[in-house]
Amino acid sequence: MSAIWWSVIAASLLVFALKFAGYLVPHKVVAGPVVSRVAGVVTIALLSSLVASQTLAGDGGIVLDARIPAVAVAGLLLWFRAPFIVVIVAAALVAAGLRLIGWMP
Amino acid sequence: MTASDSSTARARAQGLQVALAVSLYGVSFGALAVTSGFSLWQTMVLSLVMFSGASQFALIGIIATGGAAAGLAAVLSAGLLGIRNSLYALRMSPLVGARGGLRVIAAHLTIDESTAVGSAQTSVAAGRVGFWTTGVGLFIGWNLMTLLGALLGNVLGDVRTYGLDAAAAAAFLGLVWPWLTRGEPVVAAVAAAVLTVALVPALPTGVPVLVVALTAIAFGLYRHRVAPQAPPREEVTP
Numbered sequence: 001m002s003a004i005w006w007s008v009i010a011a012s013l014l015v016f017a018l019k020f021a022g023y024l025v026p027h028k029v030v031a032g033p034v035v036s037r038v039a040g041v042v043t044i045a046l047l048s049s050l051v052a053s054q055t056l057a058g059d060g061g062i063v064l065d066a067r068i069p070a071v072a073v074a075g076l077l078l079w080f081r082a083p084f085i086v087v088i089v090a091a092a093l094v095a096a097g098l099r100l101i102g103w104m105p
Numbered sequence: 106m107t108a109s110d111s112s113t114a115r116a117r118a119q120g121l122q123v124a125l126a127v128s129l130y131g132v133s134f135g136a137l138a139v140t141s142g143f144s145l146w147q148t149m150v151l152s153l154v155m156f157s158g159a160s161q162f163a164l165i166g167i168i169a170t171g172g173a174a175a176g177l178a179a180v181l182s183a184g185l186l187g188i189r190n191s192l193y194a195l196r197m198s199p200l201v202g203a204r205g206g207l208r209v210i211a212a213h214l215t216i217d218e219s220t221a222v223g224s225a226q227t228s229v230a231a232g233r234v235g236f237w238t239t240g241v242g243l244f245i246g247w248n249l250m251t252l253l254g255a256l257l258g259n260v261l262g263d264v265r266t267y268g269l270d271a272a273a274a275a276a277f278l279g280l281v282w283p284w285l286t287r288g289e290p291v292v293a294a295v296a297a298a299v300l301t302v303a304l305v306p307a308l309p310t311g312v313p314v315l316v317v318a319l320t321a322i323a324f325g326l327y328r329h330r331v332a333p334q335a336p337p338r339e340e341v342t343p
Binding site: 002003004005006007008009010011012013014015016018019020021022023025033034035036037038039040041042043044045046047048049050051052053054055056057058060061062066067070071074075078083084085087088089090091092093094095096097099 | 126127129130133142143147150151154155156157159160162163164166168170173174176177179180182183184185186187188189190191192193194195197198203208209211212213215216265266267268269270271272273274275276277278279280281282284285290293294295296297298299300301302305306310313314317318320321322324325326328329333
């Protein structure tokens with residue numbers, strides 16, 4: 001089995017186990033404010049880190065390309081409370097359009 | 106119609122709307138996964154078994170840029186993003202009240218959207234209806250849309266031509282957006298992004314994200330010490 005398959009299966013089982021664990025653990029043990037505080041910060045930090053790396057990372061370093069204006073447009077649409085799917089399609093269209101007309105790589 | 110009937114009807118309607126809207130986004134996951142080098146089956150296993158959007162995107166994103174060598178970082182990132190589901194499960198557990206096999210299914214369906222709709226209702230009965238409607242509806246819709254995206258993605262070719270790399274970045278931005286309601290989360294988000302950019306040229310793919318997550322854990326523990334009155338958690342609505 002390929003390394004990608006192992007990653008897919010291991011991660012899938014891990015994510016399910018985390019969900020199920022919440023149904024097994026007695027509430028008092030982990031329902032405290034510390035866990036909820038830390039989990040909130042970790043979620044925000046992790047997602048923000050992924051935004052940054054998906055927008056700027058490539059070829060083992062930072063690459064500035066059509067992803068930047070695309071994400072800026074996405075941020076603007078989110079600011080105006082556009083639906084999720086609209087935001088994603090708009091970002092794709094901006095990046096694809098800029099590459100099509102050759103303005104940005 | 107009694108008051109309780111109308112509150113459960115409202116919960117059901119909300120659940121279906123959320124499920125429909127978020128399901129559509131499964132198309133981009135399916136297309137991104139196959140164009141990033143995942144097979145149709147690997148893509149479907151992720152949507153069927155992992156069934157947690159942020160974790161799924163993290164896994165394919167990290168492997169897409171770092172290759173199979175980044176597998177461990179990808180698995181750990183998916184797991185770290187899945188930790189909030191444990192907290193959702195704790196909150197949903199008494200509401201859903203499922204036992205035995207049903208509890209396994211309830212656990213599988215415990216994600217951002219089902220928890221948000223379930224906990225937004227005014228009665229336990231409506232909350233239960235909201236949770237199950239959103240969870241089941243989204244599971245079906247998300248997997249159908251993933252399949253559609255995966256089938257289309259194979260025909261598409263290079264992801265970048267269609268801006269799907271930017272779409273993935275926008276997807277993460279859309280996922281973090283509902284959390285950025287106050288000053289502290291915004292500061293944490295900006296700091297995480299800046300730290301990531303600083304680390305990307307120095308570390309292998311996927312590792313910067315993990316370093317940021319570990320830093321966030323330390324920061325969360327520190328903040329809890331200096332300011333123990335954690336503000337009430339905001340609901341994440343799609």
